[in-house]
Amino acid sequence: MATNISASASSTTNLLSQRLLSFPPSQFYKNILTKPYQQQCLLITSSNKKNRAAMVVNSSRKLINLDQHYLDDDKPKEECGVVGIYGDPEASRLCYLALHALQHRGQEGAGMVTVENKAIKSITGIGLVSDVFNELKLDQLPGDMAIGHVRYSTAAGSSSMLKNVQPFVASSKFGSFGVAHNGNFVNYQLLRAELEGKGSIFSTTSDTEVVLHLMAKSKARIFALRVLEACEKLQGAYSMVFVTEDGKLVAVRDPFGFRPLVMGRRKNGAIVFASETCALDMVEATYEREVHPGEMVLVDDTSNEPQSMYLLKPHPPEPKSCIFEHIYFAQPNSIVFGKSVYESRHAFGEILATESPVEGCDVVIAVPDSGVVAALGYAAKTGVPYQQGLIRSHYVGRTFIEPSQKIRDFGVKLKLSPVRAVLEGKKVVVVDDSIVRGTTSSKIVRMLKEAGAKEVHMRIASPPIIASCYYGIDTPCTEELISNRMNVEEIRKFIGADSLAFLPTDSFRKLLGSDHTNFCYACFSGKYPLYPSVDMEESIDDTRKSTYNLLKIVGPGIPRSF
Numbered sequence: 001m002a003t004n005i006s007a008s009a010s011s012t013t014n015l016l017s018q019r020l021l022s023f024p025p026s027q028f029y030k031n032i033l034t035k036p037y038q039q040q041c042l043l044i045t046s047s048n049k050k051n052r053a054a055m056v057v058n059s060s061r062k063l064i065n066l067d068q069h070y071l072d073d074d075k076p077k078e079e080c081g082v083v084g085i086y087g088d089p090e091a092s093r094l095c096y097l098a099l100h101a102l103q104h105r106g107q108e109g110a111g112m113v114t115v116e117n118k119a120i121k122s123i124t125g126i127g128l129v130s131d132v133f134n135e136l137k138l139d140q141l142p143g144d145m146a147i148g149h150v151r152y153s154t155a156a157g158s159s160s161m162l163k164n165v166q167p168f169v170a171s172s173k174f175g176s177f178g179v180a181h182n183g184n185f186v187n188y189q190l191l192r193a194e195l196e197g198k199g200s201i202f203s204t205t206s207d208t209e210v211v212l213h214l215m216a217k218s219k220a221r222i223f224a225l226r227v228l229e230a231c232e233k234l235q236g237a238y239s240m241v242f243v244t245e246d247g248k249l250v251a252v253r254d255p256f257g258f259r260p261l262v263m264g265r266r267k268n269g270a271i272v273f274a275s276e277t278c279a280l281d282m283v284e285a286t287y288e289r290e291v292h293p294g295e296m297v298l299v300d301d302t303s304n305e306p307q308s309m310y311l312l313k314p315h316p317p318e319p320k321s322c323i324f325e326h327i328y329f330a331q332p333n334s335i336v337f338g339k340s341v342y343e344s345r346h347a348f349g350e351i352l353a354t355e356s357p358v359e360g361c362d363v364v365i366a367v368p369d370s371g372v373v374a375a376l377g378y379a380a381k382t383g384v385p386y387q388q389g390l391i392r393s394h395y396v397g398r399t400f401i402e403p404s405q406k407i408r409d410f411g412v413k414l415k416l417s418p419v420r421a422v423l424e425g426k427k428v429v430v431v432d433d434s435i436v437r438g439t440t441s442s443k444i445v446r447m448l449k450e451a452g453a454k455e456v457h458m459r460i461a462s463p464p465i466i467a468s469c470y471y472g473i474d475t476p477c478t479e480e481l482i483s484n485r486m487n488v489e490e491i492r493k494f495i496g497a498d499s500l501a502f503l504p505t506d507s508f509r510k511l512l513g514s515d516h517t518n519f520c521y522a523c524f525s526g527k528y529p530l531y532p533s534v535d536m537e538e539s540i541d542d543t544r545k546s547t548y549n550l551l552k553i554v555g556p557g558i559p560r561s562f
């Protein structure tokens with residue numbers, strides 16, 4: 001089965017271009033364009049009118065895509081989970097189980113690709129793994145190799161959602177292959193513009209599709225080299241797994257190692273790749289090691305052991321693994337970037353207790369789920385009892401990744417209920433892992449007080465989030481980040497807590513020791529490790545050069561200026 005690469009020029013395109021040309025640019029663009037284009041808009045606004053018009057006209061040249069991938073309602077910036085299985089007759093069933101274990105990484109879509117007798121089969125769908133797959137579907141996915149993907153996006157309900165669900169499959173002159181990607185390419189718009197300029201026709205609005213086109217254009221005859229060639233052009237975060245119709249499985253991680261990817265082995269010798277070790281545990285595969293930043297691992301029948309190659313050798317950049325995986329995203333039973341997520345969160349809670357104690361508190365409670373381990377750490381350090389002051393409904397998903405604020409507000413109430421018996425008349429310390437928009441904390445403080453808590457002291461096991469993520473986690477745009485608009489005291493007042501404290505950024509340094517430089521903290525500092533590449537410049541045609549230059553000047557590294 002091959003990706004349906006068909007022309008999709010939109011009927012709304014011309015209308016949109018007229019609107020763009022006639023609107024005052026700053027506010028209008030800010031509201032509808034994706035981040036890199038918002039940045040251009042700021043620059044455009046601050047330059048003269050002639051330049052501004054020229055910019056719009058330049059953009060308009062490619063307006064066939066403006067409503068699809070430049071608009072903010074379908075932004076390619078999510079967090080996902082990937083799985084790859086090689087050499088097991090039950091590959092699709094194991095992949096299904098592993099995807100279940102990774103369900104916390106994405107709940108909006110799931111998919112799987114298997115290979116048997118040089119034929120690729122694929123099933124993708126919207127919803128949870130259990131919504132997309134059943135016995136019948138798994139029977140339609142035979143073979144001893146599989147890759148799988150769970151995805152969440154901000155485009156729930158939009159018509160383009162299904163076509164963005166991975167894995168993607170494509171046919172090229174060298175045969176068919178599938179890919180599943182966790183991460184986000186920061187030079188996606190540039191690559192897409194360049195590829196479209198050379199005649200590529202895109203059929204999705206996902207950044208991942210550029211990989212298919214880059215590989216299709218490669219002249220290398222060996223699959224692994226085509227992957228390497230594509231990766232050399234990609235910038236940003238990628239942990240990807242590929243399968244080919246002729247029986248190869250490839251796993252690759254970007255040189256910064258933003259997103260996790262691990263390798264394990266089952267007793268029967270089957271090799272398993274997954275975003276987190278909880279997926280290896282699920283399929284009874286023993287964790288062997290991480291796929292290293294910048295490493296590509298190939299498994300096929302030419303060798304008994306996986307073969308490894310490296311990107312950007314001999315000068316790889318310093319790794320920048322996402323600290324937010326340890327704070328919020330990953331499961332506590334996983335080992336991520338070689339460290340136990342449970343132990344990290346416990347330690348974050350302990351440090352918080354030392355640095356921001358609450359005199360005379362009666363009880364420590366957590367905001368479930370991801371605040372639980374930090375709360376246990378806080379309680380252990382202080383000796384104050386930990387109790388379940390908030391009960392979580394297991395039928396409601398993660399609110400941080402719900403698509404609209406309206407649903408998010410509703411989600412908090414639906415998801416968390418206070419326990420009066422724990423709270424009444426008590427001085428309560430409530431620990432959460434992070435504050436993003438402030439929705440959860442403000443609702444919780446009110447909830448706890450309504451349930452009789454005498455005082456509510458909020459403790460957050462990460463620093464204030466002041467900047468958006470460009471590497472695959474769907475933190476909202478900067479204006480929506482409460483810590484970008486308010487200082488700690490203002491947030492305290494806003495959420496109605498009696499006191500509020502965050503984990504200081506320096507605590508990571510203390511905790512991680514010499515390893516701390518190998519992590520990305522950009523959402524807490526606004527200092528991004530990666531800007532759009534300059535080596536793409538030569539391959540961009542003149543039409544695109546002005547766009548490219550703007551991106552180069554502004555970069556994704558200054559979102560706080562908006």
Ligand SMILES: O=P(O)(O)OC[C@H]1O[C@H](OP(=O)(O)OP(=O)(O)O)[C@H](O)[C@@H]1O
Pocket residue numbers: 328367368369370371397398399400401432433434435436437438439440441
């Ligand atoms: O400030 P906000 O915008 O409300 O976002 C912050 C909240 O979102 C996350 O929880 P989420 O409900 O997504 O997932 P969880 O159940 O894993 O904690 C995080 O753990 C915070 O509780």
Ligand SMILES: NC(=O)CC[C@H](N)C(=O)O
Pocket residue numbers: 076077078079080081151164166181182183184185206207208472473
């Ligand atoms: N960001 C993710 O991890 C998901 C992969 C890819 N960026 C997508 O849009 O599907």
Ligand code: SF4
Pocket residue numbers: 258321322323324325468469470471472473520521522523524
């Ligand atoms: S910006 Fe934040 S969320 Fe994104 S990779 Fe860096 S630490 Fe992780």
Ligand SMILES: [Mg+2]
Pocket residue numbers: 367368369370371432433440
């Ligand atoms: Mg939470």
